[in-house]
């Protein structure tokens with residue numbers, strides 16, 4: 001049967017998560033879903049046994065492969081690499097560390113047949129973020145989300161759990177997508193030419209990592225700020241950027257006044 005669905009997983013030092021993710025994903029897809037789905041890990045030369053882990057899963061019959069890059073590093077560029085190598089028309093990106101539960105993937109693929117882009121969101125009724133996700137990560141994520149608000153109507157543009165139709169990717173202007181940093185979904189949301197009203201959402205509960213470590217670093221945060229600046233200019237034009245930052249500054253002062261000074 002032809003492959004219709006591709007699941008792309010950026011992975012760096014994720015050996016211990018590869019097997020449980022693969023088994024849970026194909027179990028969730030069931031027999032019919034598994035026949036039309038491929039799983040692709042894009043690893044940046046971790047040399048931690050990830051390749052051997054994938055080979056063992058292939059021997060068991062899973063449609064899984066691993067692309068090992070040796071000259072590039074980075075989450076967003078790894079995702080784009082996987083998207084361009086994928087055979088499926090329907091592409092889903094998810095993290096390797098099981099913070100994005102594979103059990104939501106079948107529903108995401110179903111929605112992706114009706115929407116050009118589907119974002120996995122933690123901000124919807126009945127779902128949320130695991131109580132053990134550290135406070136500093138919540139604060140960082142909340143701040144990052146607030147700064148992205150004027151750019152997209154999607155409720156969780158910081159999410160790394162999302163789907164996009166392959167045909168949409170080809171509609172981005174040449175070289176437009178920013179492959180630096182972690183926030184590839186935000187870049188696609190702003191730069192692909194579909195209408196925001198067509199964005200689908202898939203509520204999901206965000207788990208905590210149990211194996212390996214987060215790769216979020218100061219460098220990734222700086223890359224996010226630089227990406228934000230580029231996206232603001234892309235969307236609103238360089239001439240409006242000062243006005244936008246003034247509005248943001250006034251908003252922050254207002255919130256500060258309202259929360260801490262008014263009473």
Ligand SMILES: Nc1nc2c(ncn2[C@@H]2O[C@H](COP(=O)(O)OP(=O)(O)O[C@H]3O[C@H](CO)[C@@H](O)[C@H](O)[C@@H]3O)[C@@H](O)[C@H]2O)c(=O)[nH]1
Nearest residue numbers: 010011012042044074075078095096158159160214215216
């Ligand atoms: N190939 C490759 N993969 C990478 C790299 N850096 C990170 N990854 C992979 O990208 C995924 C997310 O990385 P984490 O290190 O787990 O990120 P996080 O701090 O938990 O951030 C997550 O939370 C955000 C939402 O708050 C998400 O937006 C983001 O995508 C990520 O899921 C993991 O599968 C990780 O192995 C890299 O340089 N290269």
Ligand SMILES: [Mg+2]
Nearest residue numbers: 097099209214
């Ligand atoms: Mg993580």
